Structure formats: C-alpha cells, structure tokens
Amino acid sequence: MDKLLIAKSEPLWNTDKRIISLVGGLIVLLFALPHFGLNSFYLHLMIMIFMHAVMAQSWNVIAGFSGQISLGHGAFFGIGAYATSFLYVQYGISPWISIFLGMIVSGIAAVLIGIPMLRLSGHYFAIATLLIGISFQIIFQRWEWVGAASGVWVPMTSGDSWLALQFHSSKMPYYYIFLVFFIITFFLVWLLSRSKLGYRLRAVRDDPQAALSLCINVSNYKIIAYVISAMIMAPMGSLFAQYILIIDPDRVFNIEISIIVLLITVLGGIGNVWGPIVGAAILIPISEYSRIYLGGTGGAVDLILYGLILMLICIFRPEGLISFFPKNILERKKQR
C-alpha cells in the first residue's frame, strides 16, 4: 500500500484498549476507595491530592502548554475561595452557583491582568505575576468589605447540607466532589491538549515567531491560556473554602500556593497532562506526613524535601517523574 495511504489510515490517537482499561479501572478504583474503610486522614489526603492535582493542571495549561511561567497563580485560587464564602455569607448564594461566579470573576481578572502582562515574556512575565500574586494578598488584607485580614468565616449549617456544600459528619461527600472535579478537569485538559487550540498553544510555547507565520495571534492565545488556567484554578479555591469554612488572605492568597503548583507540575512533568497527577500523588503525601510527624506546617521539612526532589529531577529526569512511564502508554504513540 502507498505510504501516504498507510499514514492516513493510522488512528489519530493511541487507542490501545489496555490504556483505556487502565484509566477506566483507576477511575472505578477511586470511586470505590472510600468504601474500603479509609479513615478521615486518608480521605483528607486523597482530597488534597485531587485538589492539588487540579491546581497543578491549571498551572500546566499556562506554563506547560503556552510556555508562560506564572508565579502568582494563587491569586485565582483566592478569588475562587472568596467568591463562594463571601457570596454565601453576604447574600446567601449557594456555593454551587458561586463556584461558577468565581470562575467567571477569575476569568475576567485573567483578561485584565493578561492584556498588559502578556506583552512581557520570560523572566519579566514571571516577576510581574509574582508581584500580582502578592498584591492580591495585600489588597485583601486591607479590604474591609471582604473581612480584611480576618477573612471570611462561613457559618456552619446544623447538619450536612448539599445546598450549602457543607458536610460535618464525614469527609466522604467532599472526597466525591473533589474527585468529580478532578476527573472532569483532567478530561477537559486532555481534550484541550488534542484540540486545534492545544496545538496552537504548543506552537506559541515552542516558538512564538514561527507561530506568527502560521496565522497565530500569539498575544491572544497567551491570554486564552491564562483565562482557561485561571478558570480551572478558581473552583479549587471555592471547594477548599467550603472544606475548611474559614478563609483569610494569608491562607488563600499565600505565595506558597503558587510555588507548590509549580513544584508539583515540574516534578510530575510539565506540558504533560498526566504530570500534575503524578506530581500531586507523590508530593502531597510527603507534605501531609511531614505535617503529622513534625507538627504544624511540617516544620518546612516538606519544602526541603520538595527542593531536594526537584534538584534530583532537574539533574536526572528533566522531563519530570512522568518520564519514568513508557512514552507510548501515556502519550500519543510516536512511531519511529
């Protein structure tokens, strides 16, 4: 058969049934997991893994897909957190609605920040985003209307309430809510990576000059990536606020959030849809266990361990931990 015809007859994506079964099996396992007698700590651990994996995936969209290193992504997490808590406390709006309002506000903030900032590139963009992230924290610390430095205390419902998104008797509902967001986000980002938009974002990342020659408006595509990324981050802030019910600027606009999502993505594998899952699954347990054994914030030992692992990864596995997996399992098959 003609070589061109053979090439055209190849499937667009890797449709290996074993991989589909593996992913399907993992999803079933994650849904079944709480019924294997997971105690409250393990449910919390899994919730934190799901949450951080989604946050890292958000960062992966802007940094991994479009190549812009944002160091202030925590701002969108904070916006999401304040959207649900503040709107519930002030106006009684159900968090289910304000999750989406938080996404919209984050998206608008990303446009407003993105238009002037994305004219910058490389280190300058990174520094500017870092300052934007810090400035959000400072603004909210002084903004009386949203509780200033004391933040927002969400009044507890008398019992479990799906409408108010509050569960006091068990963490299991939170587990499933975070899991569903986690699966939906990964599915959407997986679709994005295989879409025309995904291809164009990677072109912007790899060589903006060449992308321009292919009718790609680089600035617009950077803003699109920034908006998508912000809109993925915001719901995690909203759900986290409902999970802990007390938010303040130091907690939800903390620069550490921006750094951790970066670390998870780089360690897992930047630019790869699966990287944030692997990164979160390894780093979050380290963080949580160091908190248990060393108390409080983990005595920053978790950050020391992160740093150590990061150095090892940069030296030996610059493509991240995901590179330990055979390429044809997780990526489109690259036939040689």
Next chain:
Amino acid sequence: MKILSVENLSRSFGGIKANNDISFEVAEGTILGVIGPNGAGKSTLFDLITGYTKTDNGKVGFFDKDISGLSPDKISSLGIGRTFQKLKPFADQTLLENVMIGSFVKEDNIKKARDKALEIIDFVDLIEKRHHFARELSTGQRKRLEMARAMAIEPKLLLMDEVTGGVDQKTIPGLVELIKKLKKSGVTIITIEHNINIIMEISDNILALDQGKRIAYGTPKEIQQNKEVIDSYLGTVDAT
C-alpha cells in the same frame, strides 16, 4: 498579474540603513530570487514584507491590498507564508504536529487537518519521518519541515530564506526540485539564495541588493551581465 508590490521600502537600525528605498514587483506564479552579499538587507526585506519588522517608510502591497503595518499573523492569514534563515521548527513536536499547526489555518477538523498535513509531508518527501520530533531531524529535513509547514497555510506567496544554506551538497538537488514542484503547484515564490547556480536555474527574475540598496532587477541573464552585480557580488570568475 502582480501579486506583490514593494514601493520605496526603507528601514534603519541606528545609523545603518538595512533597507534603503527598495522597490520591485512580483508577478503571480513566478519565482523571484533575491541575492546579495552578507548584510545586504535580504532577510530584513523579508521581515519588512511579512510584518516582523516595522517599516520606516514605504509600502508593501499584496494584490491590491496595502499590508504595510499589519502584524505578522494578519499578513500570514492573507496568504503569505515564510521560512526562516535561522530555522524555527517546533522542536518538541513531531514533524506531523508541526505541519498540522499550519494546516489548522484552513481546516478545523483534526482528522482532515492531519490528512492534509500528511499530503504535504508526502509532497516534501518526508512521509517516513512524520512521527519524528523536529529536533531529531537533520538540517535538510528541517528545511523541508519549514517549507511543509508554510505550505500548510496554503499561501499564495511563499518567502523562503536560504533554503539550501547549511545543507550538504547531496541534499541540495532535492530541495531545488522541491522549489520547482512548488512553483508548478501555483505558488509564487521569493527566495533568498547564496548559491548562484541555483538562483540562476530556478528564478524568473532576480533582485540584487547591496548595503541595503537595490542594485539590479531583471532576468537571470540580465543580472549575470550587470556590471554592478558582478562587481559587488558575482565577481569576475562567476560572471564569465
């Protein structure tokens, strides 16, 4: 019918006049070769036409439309493709993905964009390398990749910057054949070349630049006999 008209184009960088009052026209379906010594302003001319560098003075017309001052993405979407002197492949993507990014300009459907990209890759004779990452390809193959990627936007005019530069002698005839094949497919081409034999063989007209100025414009035969071109670029040995 003229596809491109350049009128009094000028651009300075500091005190250096990279392009100084350059004018010429290109007829549809022809190949214009651009020659000149290093620093003559050939690549700057490409950057001015494609919007990568803003003009100080002058006008660039594409068919009847004034495209001076438009951004590169707008100019490419009008149907002007280009390759780069310093190659710019999307290194971490496969050859197929590189070309698909181009074919998405005219095609939204992924399968159709993929199939179109494959046809172009076949046209540039690299079908067996389609799943190789761009960074794994040789210089000659990357030049073909850039041509394929530019062709994928279905350009009416294609600007190629030193297609045969930096590749081994064995690869050159294939690239020359490819340029001829491209012309046959109806694409108008402007090509910068240092290899004078190639430029004489493939061009319908030649524009000669020196120190940012147009020193000659004409058919290969006219250029070969032009005294100023001989003095500044061809030299007496090549001219005989």
